[in-house]
Amino acid sequence: MSRRCTEVQEELAGQLAEEVAGSVLSARPPGHLEECPNCSREAERLRGLLTSLGAAQAPDPGEEYWLTFLPRLRNRLAAEGVTRGRRPPVSWVWSLAASAASFLLVGVAVGRWGAPAEVRASFRLEQAAVRSDPELLQRALDTLFPGSHSGMEAAAGAEVPTLAADLERALDEIFPEDEADVFRRTRELTPEQRHRLAQALGADWV
Amino acid sequence: MMPTPDPNQRDLDLVRRFQAGDESAFDRLVETHRRDLYRLAYRLAGNHADADDMAQETFLRIYRSLGRFRRESSFRTWATRILLNLATDRRRELANQRQSSLEDLGPSEHPCTPGGQGTVLRDEALRKAVGCLPRRQRETLILRVFEEMKFHEIAAVMGCTIGTAKANFFHALRRLRQRVRG
Numbered sequence: 485m486s487r488r489c490t491e492v493q494e495e496l497a498g499q500l501a502e503e504v505a506g507s508v509l510s511a512r513p514p515g516h517l518e519e520c521p522n523c524s525r526e527a528e529r530l531r532g533l534l535t536s537l538g539a540a541q542a543p544d545p546g547e548e549y550w551l552t553f554l555p556r557l558r559n560r561l562a563a564e565g566v567t568r569g570r571r572p573p574v575s576w577v578w579s580l581a582a583s584a585a586s587f588l589l590v591g592v593a594v595g596r597w598g599a600p601a602e603v604r605a606s607f608r609l610e611q612a613a614v615r616s617d618p619e620l621l622q623r624a625l626d627t628l629f630p631g632s633h634s635g636m637e638a639a640a641g642a643e644v645p646t647l648a649a650d651l652e653r654a655l656d657e658i659f660p661e662d663e664a665d666v667f668r669r670t671r672e673l674t675p676e677q678r679h680r681l682a683q684a685l686g687a688d689w690v
Numbered sequence: 691m692m693p694t695p696d697p698n699q700r701d702l703d704l705v706r707r708f709q710a711g712d713e714s715a716f717d718r719l720v721e722t723h724r725r726d727l728y729r730l731a732y733r734l735a736g737n738h739a740d741a742d743d744m745a746q747e748t749f750l751r752i753y754r755s756l757g758r759f760r761r762e763s764s765f766r767t768w769a770t771r772i773l774l775n776l777a778t779d780r781r782r783e784l785a786n787q788r789q790s791s792l793e794d795l796g797p798s799e800h801p802c803t804p805g806g807q808g809t810v811l812r813d814e815a816l817r818k819a820v821g822c823l824p825r826r827q828r829e830t831l832i833l834r835v836f837e838e839m840k841f842h843e844i845a846a847v848m849g850c851t852i853g854t855a856k857a858n859f860f861h862a863l864r865r866l867r868q869r870v871r872g
Binding site: 529530533534537542543544545549550553554556557560561564566567568 | 708717720721725728732733738741745746750753756757816835836867
């Protein structure tokens with residue numbers, strides 16, 4: 485295969501990736517692809533492959549199936565006790581922060597962290613919670629759960645969301661199911677997580 | 691003459707209604723998207739029983755999460771992402787369950803063994819060949835060819851860049867070509 489063939493076939497794949505075969509390939513001006521038997525055969529094969537793929541149908545299970553689809557789903561929702569996920573109310577978010585702060589303070593009180601800087605940090609967390617400071621809570625969440633927010637959007641090249649949006653997203657991802665989980669998660673913070681939280685707050689709030 | 695309602699806007703209106711407490715809006719969303727999600731589930735699972743279960747489970751997950759859906763992407767994109775995540779979970783579970791039995795199979799019985807030279811491309815053979823692609827390539831191919839999604843939509847569904855989606859598509863095609871080369 486010549487160098488030109490390699491280039492054309494790479495370009496061919498690129499065109500297929502742009503839009504599915506037919507129109508793009510046929511709209512292309514005549515050139516090497518049409519004149520070279522190898523390349524035109526490769527183009528035909530790829531075009532045929534895409535046509536075969538498009539023609540392979542998923543069978544329709546029939547009207548009776550569709551008539552029962554929603555009732556079965558409703559039955560499952562009821563049987564499994566599935567509840568509507570709700571965005572946590574704002575007051576509840578701050579009560580969570582206050583709970584986390586209290587938890588930290590208890591940790592300090594029992595002597596888990598003796599360093600004065602960490603004691604100051606935990607008090608600052610409590611103050612932030614009391615003052616309902618979303619910026620601080622956002623930082624705390626990021627510290628506890630690094631990378632939990634906006635990963636998909638960032639990977640897709642989307643604009644970085646605002647702080648408030650980030651906060652809500654982080655809460656959604658950290659506490660996806662129901663309110664009871666929040667308190668469980670709060671109780672499950674490891675000493676390491678607590679330590680990192682206190683450190684982060686200490687660095688930002690001195 | 692009334693303008694044709696934008697399907698995406700119609701979906702988002704239904705989501706808004708659901709989030710405001712209107713249960714019937716969820717039923718409308720199910721009725722609108724059940725066929726598409728079932729079809730995609732079938733492409734991924736390869737049989738009716740699993741496709742049905744995945745379609746139902748996807749709507750269960752949607753119901754749980756819809757209250758928190760931020761309406762930053764289309765409902766279709768979001769629902770497709772949920773289905774793909776579910777499919778990934780299922781595939782992983784299945785792989786774990788089957789690992790030992792697959793190890794017992796001889797080479798000729800392996801499900802991904804290509805057919806002989808000159809084999810006519812039938813739906814079943816093609817489905818099998820698609821099923822043997824690496825996961826990201828397979829999902830990209832299915833979304834592009836069968837679901838006719840644009841690359842920017844695929845990127846949104848799969849959480850990757852448009853360039854990556856195109857590259858996955860390209861590699862999927864090349865790999866399929868190698869498998870079915872006659």
